[in-house]
Amino acid sequence: MTPPVEETIAERVQSVLWKIRSAAERVGRCPESVRLVAVTKTVSVDRIREGVRAGVSIVGENRVQEALSKMGALVQTQVRWHFIGHLQRRKVRSVIGSFELIHSVDSLALASEINHRAEATGIRQDVLLEVNIGGESTKGGFCPEDLVRTISSMATFSHIRVKGLMTIPPPTPDAESARPHFRELRRLAERVAASRLPSIMMDELSMGMSNDYEVAVEEGATLVRVGSAIYGARDA
Numbered sequence: 001m002t003p004p005v006e007e008t009i010a011e012r013v014q015s016v017l018w019k020i021r022s023a024a025e026r027v028g029r030c031p032e033s034v035r036l037v038a039v040t041k042t043v044s045v046d047r048i049r050e051g052v053r054a055g056v057s058i059v060g061e062n063r064v065q066e067a068l069s070k071m072g073a074l075v076q077t078q079v080r081w082h083f084i085g086h087l088q089r090r091k092v093r094s095v096i097g098s099f100e101l102i103h104s105v106d107s108l109a110l111a112s113e114i115n116h117r118a119e120a121t122g123i124r125q126d127v128l129l130e131v132n133i134g135g136e137s138t139k140g141g142f143c144p145e146d147l148v149r150t151i152s153s154m155a156t157f158s159h160i161r162v163k164g165l166m167t168i169p170p171p172t173p174d175a176e177s178a179r180p181h182f183r184e185l186r187r188l189a190e191r192v193a194a195s196r197l198p199s200i201m202m203d204e205l206s207m208g209m210s211n212d213y214e215v216a217v218e219e220g221a222t223l224v225r226v227g228s229a230i231y232g233a234r235d236a
């Protein structure tokens with residue numbers, strides 16, 4: 001039997017990159033305005049390296065210790081690291097300076113801690129604010145109205161740079177049903193951008209995962225976080 005296309009990690013990376021490009025072109029967006037974050041939680045260093053060889057330039061991890069130990073093993077690949085998981089305040093110190101972007105700032109207290117630690121380290125940390133777009137009680141993140149209310153206090157943090165918003169919408173039966181959530185995140189970013197606060201940029205929208213990243217790109221995603229469509233289903 002001939003193996004199906006997209007069997008290897010390399011083929012899946014190529015396929016995902018192609019679908020991102022096609023989705024962007026469908027809505028008249030420049031394909032270069034969308035970046036793939038390959039989500040590598042639970043994925044071995046060897047398999048991550050395979051993805052990098054196939055065209056992955058950013059990887060996303062959601063656990064601090066797991067990410068830091070993989071970083072050491074992959075320094076030579078020059079792949080860039082994004083943090084996408086819930087970040088505890090006591091772990092902020094160990095992530096500062098190691099991640100190009102933290103997608104998951106879900107409270108003012110966390111933003112303040114990152115600002116404080118970044119100042120102590122002498123850097124400026126790029127972050128996204130995580131929005132609980134579906135208003136789910138089980139999920140973290142800013143509710144849209146809270147975000148609008150709190151964001152001006154973040155403009156005073158001189159050592160973080162807010163680059164945009166991130167969301168994990170509620171589970172939907174199909175990709176199309178996620179569209180209104182993605183659209184809502186984009187509208188929220190437009191609303192925040194209109195207030196023109198210093199150090200608050202709304203250039204990035206991190207939205208879309210394996211099941212719905214094409215719809216997210218059609219709705220304006222600039223970063224899509226794709227795991228299982230590249231590395232296969234996870235046990236954990």
Ligand SMILES: *Cc1c(COP(=O)(O)O)cnc(C)c1O
Nearest residue numbers: 039062084209210225226227228
């Ligand atoms: C695991 C994870 C993803 C990727 O999910 P897939 O469905 O495997 O693509 C994206 N974003 C976050 C925050 C994650 O934790």
